[in-house]
Amino acid sequence: MKVISIRNIHIGEGLPKIIVPLMGKNLEQLLSEINTIKQAGPDIVEWRADVLDEVENLEEVLEVISTIHEALYPTPLLFTFRSHREGGNKKITDTYYKQLLCEVVQSRAVDLIDVELFDPNVNEIVEVAKSNNVYVVMSNHDFEKTPAKEEIIFRLKRMQELGADIPKIAVMPKLPTDVLTLLDATYTMNSLYADRPIITMSMASTGAISRIAGQVFGSAATFGAGIEASAPGQIPAVKLRKILEVLNTD
Numbered sequence: 001m002k003v004i005s006i007r008n009i010h011i012g013e014g015l016p017k018i019i020v021p022l023m024g025k026n027l028e029q030l031l032s033e034i035n036t037i038k039q040a041g042p043d044i045v046e047w048r049a050d051v052l053d054e055v056e057n058l059e060e061v062l063e064v065i066s067t068i069h070e071a072l073y074p075t076p077l078l079f080t081f082r083s084h085r086e087g088g089n090k091k092i093t094d095t096y097y098k099q100l101l102c103e104v105v106q107s108r109a110v111d112l113i114d115v116e117l118f119d120p121n122v123n124e125i126v127e128v129a130k131s132n133n134v135y136v137v138m139s140n141h142d143f144e145k146t147p148a149k150e151e152i153i154f155r156l157k158r159m160q161e162l163g164a165d166i167p168k169i170a171v172m173p174k175l176p177t178d179v180l181t182l183l184d185a186t187y188t189m190n191s192l193y194a195d196r197p198i199i200t201m202s203m204a205s206t207g208a209i210s211r212i213a214g215q216v217f218g219s220a221a222t223f224g225a226g227i228e229a230s231a232p233g234q235i236p237a238v239k240l241r242k243i244l245e246v247l248n249t250d
């Protein structure tokens with residue numbers, strides 16, 4: 001199993017890593033959010049750029065990212081533009097999505113980039129990320145339902161084939177048994193097919209248990225809310241760290 005190491009953070013080894021999202025609408029809000037979330041000691045910070053008011057202004061995005069990268073250093077930074085079709089805040093064209101992600105990785109002010117599995121330009125974006133030494137977290141989200149176990153595994157395997165460094169899937173449960181499906185798929189994928197860390201979660205409060213059970217079932221990281229949650233069911237990061245430590249009785 002490959003471990004992804006960014007400075008002193010080793011994803012795929014030890015306790016699941018805590019990723020805290022930044023949800024500010026402008027640089028001022030983002031910087032004050034960074035000050036607050038530092039107290040939670042996040043392992044990784046995710047910038048949800050789809051929340052930025054000026055995200056369609058590429059120059060502004062590049063300025064913001066270099067400022068927040070510096071403010072967070074040495075904490076690794078994950079850049080995410082969540083598309084509207086997968087639950088994000090803003091609709092942009094596929095062309096702009098590709099341009100945005102490529103420019104961001106070329107700026108080298110990020111350590112990891114989220115690339116959606118179903119984006120039409122996924123291959124090109126992965127190639128540009130690799131040539132700039134930025135790790136790819138490939139993602140898929142279903143805010144409506146939980147696909148069958150085989151389908152969840154199929155998507156995670158496909159991400160591996162496409163060169164993802166970390167395949168990731170988030171699904172919505174309708175019933176508690178959907179959470180079991182997600183956990184079962186995670187365990188099977190991690191123990192039989194994955195040669196790299198994966199991240200999975202079942203959303204909303206029904207699925208919250210999946211966000212603390214990564215060490216058992218094989219999810220290498222978990223998203224914990226900072227000032228504002230970026231998805232339903234996220235546990236505040238400070239509490240999340242305590243829970244992970246309590247559950248680790250070794």
Ligand SMILES: O=C1C[C@@](O)(C(=O)O)C[C@@H](O)[C@@H]1O
Nearest residue numbers: 021080139170203223230231
């Ligand atoms: O993909 C994910 C996972 C997530 O949707 C969650 O459910 O915690 C939160 C998002 O910010 C992140 O990009």
